[in-house]
Amino acid sequence: MTQGPSCHIVVIGAGSTGAAIAHDLALRGLRVTVIERAGVASGTTGHNQGQLHSGARYAVSDPVAARECVIENRILRRIMPQSLELNGGLFVGWTEEHFSYRSNFLEACARCEIPARELPVPEALRLEPSLNPRIHTAVEIPDGVFDPYRICLSFLASARSRGAEVLTFTEVVGLNPPRGEVSVIFRQTRKKMTIGADLIVNAAGPWAGRVAALAGAKVEVEASAGVLATVDERVCNKVLNILCPPADGDIVVPLRMSSILGTTSWTVANPDDISIPEGHLDQIFRVAQGLVPGIRRYPLRGVMTAARPLMVQSGTGGRSASRGFACYDHAGEGVPGLMSIVGGKTTTARAMAEMLSDRVCEKLGIRAECRTQDVPLLPHRLGVVR
Amino acid sequence: MKRGTLLRIHRAAGWADFRVEVRGGAYVLEALEEAWRQDPTLLFRHSCHHGSCGTCGMRINGRERLACLTPIAVIGDPGRPIRLEPLRNLPLIGDLLVDLSPLAQGIETTNLPLTRMVGDGDGDGTPVFPFVRFENCIECGLCLSACPIAGHDPRYLGPALLAAAGRIVQEPRASDPGSALAQVDREHGVWRCHAAFDCTEVCPTGVDPAGLILGLRGRLLAHARKGKAR
Numbered sequence: 001m002t003q004g005p006s007c008h009i010v011v012i013g014a015g016s017t018g019a020a021i022a023h024d025l026a027l028r029g030l031r032v033t034v035i036e037r038a039g040v041a042s043g044t045t046g047h048n049q050g051q052l053h054s055g056a057r058y059a060v061s062d063p064v065a066a067r068e069c070v071i072e073n074r075i076l077r078r079i080m081p082q083s084l085e086l087n088g089g090l091f092v093g094w095t096e097e098h099f100s101y102r103s104n105f106l107e108a109c110a111r112c113e114i115p116a117r118e119l120p121v122p123e124a125l126r127l128e129p130s131l132n133p134r135i136h137t138a139v140e141i142p143d144g145v146f147d148p149y150r151i152c153l154s155f156l157a158s159a160r161s162r163g164a165e166v167l168t169f170t171e172v173v174g175l176n177p178p179r180g181e182v183s184v185i186f187r188q189t190r191k192k193m194t195i196g197a198d199l200i201v202n203a204a205g206p207w208a209g210r211v212a213a214l215a216g217a218k219v220e221v222e223a224s225a226g227v228l229a230t231v232d233e234r235v236c237n238k239v240l241n242i243l244c245p246p247a248d249g250d251i252v253v254p255l256r257m258s259s260i261l262g263t264t265s266w267t268v269a270n271p272d273d274i275s276i277p278e279g280h281l282d283q284i285f286r287v288a289q290g291l292v293p294g295i296r297r298y299p300l301r302g303v304m305t306a307a308r309p310l311m312v313q314s315g316t317g318g319r320s321a322s323r324g325f326a327c328y329d330h331a332g333e334g335v336p337g338l339m340s341i342v343g344g345k346t347t348t349a350r351a352m353a354e355m356l357s358d359r360v361c362e363k364l365g366i367r368a369e370c371r372t373q374d375v376p377l378l379p380h381r382l383g384v385v386r
Numbered sequence: 387m388k389r390g391t392l393l394r395i396h397r398a399a400g401w402a403d404f405r406v407e408v409r410g411g412a413y414v415l416e417a418l419e420e421a422w423r424q425d426p427t428l429l430f431r432h433s434c435h436h437g438s439c440g441t442c443g444m445r446i447n448g449r450e451r452l453a454c455l456t457p458i459a460v461i462g463d464p465g466r467p468i469r470l471e472p473l474r475n476l477p478l479i480g481d482l483l484v485d486l487s488p489l490a491q492g493i494e495t496t497n498l499p500l501t502r503m504v505g506d507g508d509g510d511g512t513p514v515f516p517f518v519r520f521e522n523c524i525e526c527g528l529c530l531s532a533c534p535i536a537g538h539d540p541r542y543l544g545p546a547l548l549a550a551a552g553r554i555v556q557e558p559r560a561s562d563p564g565s566a567l568a569q570v571d572r573e574h575g576v577w578r579c580h581a582a583f584d585c586t587e588v589c590p591t592g593v594d595p596a597g598l599i600l601g602l603r604g605r606l607l608a609h610a611r612k613g614k615a616r
Binding site: 038039040041042045046047048050082083084085086087127147148149150169187188190228230234237254255256257258260272273275276301302303304379380381382384385386 | 409411413423426427429431432433434435436437438439441454455479480483485486487489490491493494499500501515517518519520521522524525591592
């Protein structure tokens with residue numbers, strides 16, 4: 001049986017990774033406190049295109065991430081069906097270059113066990129009348145759409161129902177993992193407090209390096225920024241992707257009554273201060289216009305930018321970097337009591353949480369199986385915290 | 387090209403001015419983030435930056451708006467500060483930060499699902515296959531803040547909750563429209579609304595709470611008439 005309840009884990013960050021970890025650990029019977037310096041999903045997760053990946057986008061370039069996506073896609077459909085717009089997705093092509101990518105793409109999808117089915121062009125145009133009428137290829141894949149903020153709330157609602165505490169607007173100002181101490185400041189009252197932890201988990205996304213540094217530990221994470229633009233019209237129901245290797249602005253995601261276009265990719269030094277480079281909005285619209293020729297007719301609704309926390313591997317960066325994830329135990333560098341997790345995507349947040357929570361339990365000698373694959377999440381509204 | 391903007395923010399100690407530089411075409415939320423970089427004690431909520439999460443609601447120059455959807459160029463008079471105040475009728479935490487959990491819990495009592503089915507004949511375009519999409523309501527609280535009744539009747543169920551019940555009656559899905567009607571058929575429910583329509587006016591996603599409330603009243607009156615006729 002678990003000795004879980006005696007162990008207290010402090011999770012830093014209430015994005016999709018931190019929220020999923022809180023849910024996983026609470027479900028295994030551990031005591032969890034989540035600390036977030038602003039509101040839930042106020043960082044990378046919130047500023048998210050909302051694409052529930054089928055994995056097809058990464059099938060050719062990053063098959064490991066592609067496989068993770070298609071597996072997690074199925075699991076999320078099971079545990080949070082009410083929180084997803086499940087209308088599928090299309091990869092469409094209209095140039096010769098797109099056509100030459102086609103067989104490569106279909107073979108890669110098959111290798112990654114991603115269900116991909118070619119649709120006759122007239123059928124695709126009937127389903128999505130705003131699509132470029134000159135397309136020669138349309139492949140249907142099981143993409144979907146999620147509401148990033150509300151995914152986090154659902155994970156947190158479930159964690160809280162099992163005793164987890166979520167402290168928002170609470171900033172970590174000091175870390176002493178060997179002694180199990182997390183020093184925080186409550187932003188509202190400016191009061192300081194030290195929270196005791198048996199283990200500290202750093203799930204701060206692109207800020208993970210900064211958090212680790214508070215403990216004298218090192219996390220290498222590349223902050224890869226992207227710009228997204230939203231128009232005031234639902235131009236499609238399926239997620240529309242261009243049949244080409246991942247590139248700037250090649251996806252249109254319908255969400256509620258609007259559509260999100262994006263994204264771009266460049267490395268930034270400070271994820272707190274990302275200014276939108278000249279030309280990025282134009283670039284996004286120029287590419288999206290290929291998919292949906294009428295896209296410029298609709299009023300611009302909003303513009304956003306955030307940094308993806310990419311795993312650093314030598315020789316890669318930005319677009320070509322893996323969307324995979326990794327966790328680190330800092331005991332190896334002389335800082336026991338601290339683990340970090342970087343990389344990944346909101347689609348794979350549950351899997352990231354499973355991997356990290358397995359490591360946490362192993363480290364603490366707790367025998368508890370992961371159950372997040374099967375336990376349905378609670379409604380997001382129960383996860384709204386002060 | 388960066389432009390200077392003056393934000394006048396309502397804080398615990400009174401009004402505080404922030405002079406910030408933002409890109410042309412920037413939204414109020416971007417200016418607010420710039421102010422936060424100057425003063426990290428500033429409290430406000432934000433997540434999606436495109437009017438989907440519903441967390442950055444506030445009063446901008448006296449009117450309820452989402453900061454992420456309000457372009458500075460549209461709201462700002464050159465040379466005059468943009469006034470930012472927290473939403474009303476929700477517990478104030480500090481600065482522009484209010485507690486949205488009472489609102490969320492209220493809406494949850496209606497059991498409104500997050501998603502709706504849309505089929506043929508919805509809206510102006512006719513989709514060729516039934517599809518699922520998220521409900522319009524983003525649970526931001528703008529309607530509750532703008533409502534003149536909610537301001538002086540704390541027991542009033544409020545426009546967001548009533549609109550959620552209205553959506554269940556329109557499209558019941560697995561829920562019971564009878565219990566949604568029973569929930570709102572009371573003095574501090576649909577009958578308390580004075581049809582000021584401020585809720586509908588400030589809603590950033592076209593929910594039309596006032597219209598839904600009037601629709602619920604119509605349904606309840608029709609039920610009552612049927613009951614009498616019997």
